[in-house]
Amino acid sequence: MNSRFLLPFVVLSAVLSQPATAQDKKIAVSGYEGMIVTGYVDHGAFLNFAGPNISYKSGSTRVMFGMLPSLRYKEDQSAIKNASVLPVLGVGVSYAFKHMVVQLPLYYNAKTATKDGSWKPGLGIGYRFSQ
Template identity: 45%
Template sequence: MGQEKAVKGSLFEGIVVAGYADHGGYINCTGPSIKYTFAPKSSILFGFMPSLKLREDKVDAGKPKNSLITPTLGLGLTAVFRHMAIQLPAFYNAKTSTSDGKWKLGIGMGYKF
């Protein structure tokens, strides 16, 4: 029996991803999203990604720097094929006194439990 193509909302999919974005790493899980299932055990999700960004600032001595681990919320696509996940997230870096606010793209791979 074939599975019908379907679009539905999802709160949590059990996907954990590690990847690279904005000169550092990140670890996240998929959060609320819109899920399109196109084949058995294969789907594409567009939604939010609660994340921990891992990045060490390179600053001059005596100047303040950010924490190594920063919680953030990403937005993007996650493709799932059986238990393998590939993710294209975007994270927003807020405006500071030295840089403008910008969206930073990333890429990651993960596992669906």
Template identity: 45%
Template sequence: MCLLFPKSGTSQTTKLQASLFEGILLAGYTDHGAYINCTGPAVKYILKKASIMAGLLPSLKIKEDRVQAGAARNSLLTPTLGFGLTGCYKHLVVQLPAFYSAKTSTTDGKWKLGVGVGYKF
């Protein structure tokens, strides 16, 4: 086999791979509230000590509704699924997520962008 596929002297420094879970925990801000999430299924581009991922983000949004008196309120904690880009350098993580905010009695449904920081275990 070595005769057909000789090894070159250079090593591969970048690669693209699929990932189910990365061991990343993040906290951030979006749509006048906070979120806590971990990275879910993603496509990851790996550099030497850094990586960039695009994928799904299972999250727990923490947001208090601004509603008129007497109107129904949503829960303070809401599980949600977002998607976005996550960049890792060693153990530092920066994230640009997008979450969908459903239509309510006072606002239309829209995609909201956010920003977060975290740690890769």
């Protein structure tokens, strides 16, 4: 493998491994935020724990945009029913102030024999374990 392809990864890992103080760390990439959110979307409910995201932090406030691994609870109205609890992956924006979280997720409903596929917005509220 050519070493010029590895150079950007070495530089990026060196930058990310530098210790940062609270004053100079405003924008971050995170794998887990330590929060639990529940809410409503498309005539059903969801429960998620924020996954990988890009966040902006200022004091006790944090705004995150990222992936939302979730469990969706929805009763199927068709003759042949799906399970009422489904694992899904959403995307959305979360706003956290201290321990309170408000979330605007989007979940995709796949195409069926009677409906086209579409994105469905939701609204959630939750708790953040750390500030």
